[in-house]
Amino acid sequence: MNFRIVAGVQGRVQGVSFRYYTRQVANRLGLTGWVRNEADGSVALEAEGDKTNLQQLIDFLHQGPPAAQVTDVHVSWEQSNGKFNEFRVLY
Secondary structure (H helix, E strand, O other): OEEEEEEEEEEEOOOOOHHHHHHHHHHHOOOEEEEEEOOOOOEEEEEEEEHHHHHHHHHHHHHOOOOOEEEEEEEEEEEOOOOOOOEEEOO
């Protein structure tokens, strides 16, 4: 059974390749969805896939790439609707 997460990441998460690394992790885990920078300096994403793999993505979000300084991660779990066919960076 697949699930979906909707997440927001706050801290020093823009200008540190956060979206690039998130896409790399998501692709490695076989997840679909998207990640984008928000106007308030945070990063938002939606991802779908296996619960175990989504949890691994959440674990990454709490740490981020080497230059990031994550201060907060908000995650809500939902039922997957299968609307994504890849994981993309949105601009």
